[in-house]
Amino acid sequence: MLGGMDISQPLRLLGGLSPAQFMKRHWQKKPLLVRQAIPGFQPLLSRPALFDLAADAAVESRLLRHGGGRWTLRQGPLPRRGLPPLGQPDWTLLVQGVDLHHAGVHALLRQFRFVPDARLDDVMISYATEGGGVGPHFDSYDVFLLQAHGRRRWRIGRQKDLRLVEGLPLKILADFEPEEEYVLDPGDMLYLPPRWAHDGVALGECMTYSIGFRQPARGELARELLQRLADEAGDGLGDAAYRDPGQAAVAAPGAVPPAMFDFARDAVERALRDPAQLAMLLGEWLTEPKPNVWFDTPPARGDAAGGVALDRRTRMMYDERHVFINGEGYRASGRDARLMRQLADERSLGAGQVARLSEDAQFLLAQWKEAGWLHDDA
Ligand code: SIN
Ligand code: CO
Numbered sequence: 238m239l240g241g242m243d244i245s246q247p248l249r250l251l252g253g254l255s256p257a258q259f260m261k262r263h264w265q266k267k268p269l270l271v272r273q274a275i276p277g278f279q280p281l282l283s284r285p286a287l288f289d290l291a292a293d294a295a296v297e298s299r300l301l302r303h304g305g306g307r308w309t310l311r312q313g314p315l316p317r318r319g320l321p322p323l324g325q326p327d328w329t330l331l332v333q334g335v336d337l338h339h340a341g342v343h344a345l346l347r348q349f350r351f352v353p354d355a356r357l358d359d360v361m362i363s364y365a366t367e368g369g370g371v372g373p374h375f376d377s378y379d380v381f382l383l384q385a386h387g388r389r390r391w392r393i394g395r396q397k398d399l400r401l402v403e404g405l406p407l408k409i410l411a412d413f414e415p416e417e418e419y420v421l422d423p424g425d426m427l428y429l430p431p432r433w434a435h436d437g438v439a440l441g442e443c444m445t446y447s448i449g450f451r452q453p454a455r456g457e458l459a460r461e462l463l464q465r466l467a468d469e470a471g472d473g474l475g476d477a478a479y480r481d482p483g484q485a486a487v488a489a490p491g492a493v494p495p496a497m498f499d500f501a502r503d504a505v506e507r508a509l510r511d512p513a514q515l516a517m518l519l520g521e522w523l524t525e526p527k528p529n530v531w532f533d534t535p536p537a538r539g540d541a542a543g544g545v546a547l548d549r550r551t552r553m554m555y556d557e558r559h560v561f562i563n564g565e566g567y568r569a570s571g572r573d574a575r576l577m578r579q580l581a582d583e584r585s586l587g588a589g590q591v592a593r594l595s596e597d598a599q600f601l602l603a604q605w606k607e608a609g610w611l612h613d614d615a
Contacts, residue, residue, distance in 0.1 A: 244351055250274050250426070256351030264352075265379060265430050268393060270419055274426035280385045280444050281341040287364055287444075290332050291315045295529050297333035301371055301407065308372065310406035321366075329369035329439070336360040336549065337530060342446075343549040347584075349381065349448050354554055354581075355523050358451040365389075365439035373413035373436035375399065379450045381428050382435075384421035387443035391427055392418045396434035410434055421445075465518045470508040513558055520561035524552040532609030544614035545602060546585040551610045553581040563610055573598040585614050 244256040251259045252271035263269045282290070291298040291313055298313030300320065304327050311319070313332075321328045336343040342360050349357065358378070362385070363371075370389075375396060382391070392415035400411040413434055420440065421427060429435055431452065437445065453461075479500050509515070530550050547553055553562045560569045560577040569577055573595050580586045591602065605611050 242351060249276070250348060260351065263428060263430070267430065268433060269428040271426045271428070273424045274383065275424045278383070278385060278424035281345065281446075282335070282339060282362065284364065284444075287330070287332055287335075287362055288317050288320065290335065290338060291320075291330055292317060293338075295531075296335075296338065297529065299331045299333075300328065301331070301369075302328040303372065308405050308407060308409065323366060323442070326367040327369055329363055329365035329371060331361060331363050331371070333361045334359040334527065334529070335362050337527075340549060345383075345446070346448060352450065354552065356450045356452070358449040361447040361449060363443075363445045363447070365443045365445075367439060367441050369439045369443070370437050371407065372409040373415075373434060374408045374410055375432050375434045376429075376449075377431050378452045379428070379430055381426055381448040382421070382437065383426045383446040383448065384423050385444040385446050386423055388420055388422055388440040389437045389443050389445055390418065390420045390440055391435060391437045393427075393429065393433055393435045396432075399432075461522050462515065462518050465522065466508055466514070469514075470504075473514075474504060474507055516556050517559055517566045520554055520556060520559055521564050521566045524554055524561040525564040526550060526552065534607065534609045535612065544585060544587045544591060545580070545606065545611045546614040547580065547611050548609060553584070555581050562605065563608075567601070587614075 242256065247253050247255050248259075250271070252269060252274065254262070254269075259269070290296045291300075292315060294314045296313065298315055300311040300313070300315055302309050302321065315330065320330065336346045336359055342362075346357065346360050373392075392413075394414050394416040396410065396414060398410075398412050398414070402409045402411050413436060415434075415436065419425075419427065479497065481494065481496060484494065484496075532548060532550060551563055553560075555561060555569070555574070555578045558568060558570070560567050560574065560581070562581075572593065576586060576590050576594055577598065579590065591599070594602065602611065606613070
């Protein structure tokens with residue numbers, strides 16, 4: 238089978254549902270609790286390894302403490318000595334984007350690639366002491382909450398009243414009305430659609446992995462694409478100037494000529510008219526690495542004629558006419574396009590496939606390799 242996983246195959250991860258069934262019945266619709274989604278699951282990072290990441294300036298982290306109705310939030314980086322003692326209850330450390338820093342966590346994220354890469358965001362790991370949590374809240378995105386260590390009690394509800402407690406450094410529902418309650422053991426997983434209220438409280442020391450998704454807002458997307466379009470519009474549209482040989486003499490010089498408005502509207506419409514360009518800009522935006530991502534450039538090596546694998550930080554997608562990688566878009570067709578799509582879907586290409594790429598495409602691969610975007614596959 239070409240591409241990703243077999244979407245009609247029942248998965249333990251989804252409680253025996255196939256990805257196709259899960260997407261149809263649950264995705265963006267209703268929660269799913271899966272006992273032993275990953276049987277015998279063990280934390281992929283030890284506590285000290287997680288704390289090391291939290292201390293790293295290149296990693297996004299937060300520390301939350303509560304007690305007596307008060308919440309305090311500290312943004313990372315968080316050196317070890319900045320964390321409360323392990324014996325102290327009611328605090329939690331959240332470390333974002335761990336998939337970028339750890340191969341095993343990236344492999345975990347890949348198990349969720351029955352959802353398009355354009356929607357996958359990251360894996361956040363939370364560490365909490367007894368009673369710790371982020372309080373009752375709702376998120377605007379879907380999330381899979383995988384219990385990795387210890388136990389956590391989740392209470393969830395459909396929550397109509399979305400009012401928040403005022404004056405807190407984080408979003409806490411003013412009047413949370415839970416409808417269901419589950420205690421998750423390591424390997425158990427809870428899927429929640431956007432806007433479902435939830436409150437997870439650690440029952441003793443606890444680690445939870447959140448597989449999160451990105452959900453661009455219409456306004457955000459319009460702003461991003463229009464900005465990129467604006468950067469290119471000048472060149473693309475040429476410098477044909479407004480002409481008005483038919484302009485009559487005016488007695489009211491302050492009035493904007495209607496023809497000027499028509500000219501302006503036409504210019505904007507021309508900039509928007511080319512769907513291929515919009516598709517190019519969308520793909521470039523979707524594959525743009527996060528601001529804190531950088532790639533390690535590999536030591537210079539001879540031409541290895543073997544296969545290649547994408548670096549875990551690389552975002553690669555495609556549409557009918559283009560291939561996108563880490564914010565760059567290329568037009569592609571024919572055999573090159575097929576092979577590049579395969580690279581995006583499977584995140585690797587065998588030596589035989591690399592050999593079938595055109596000279597131009599092989600040249601691109603070499604450049605991407607030099608940038609650290611992909612590596613020789615062992
Ligand atoms: C957590 O892991 O503590 C919070 C995850 C969430 O509520 O989205
Ligand atoms: Co949440």
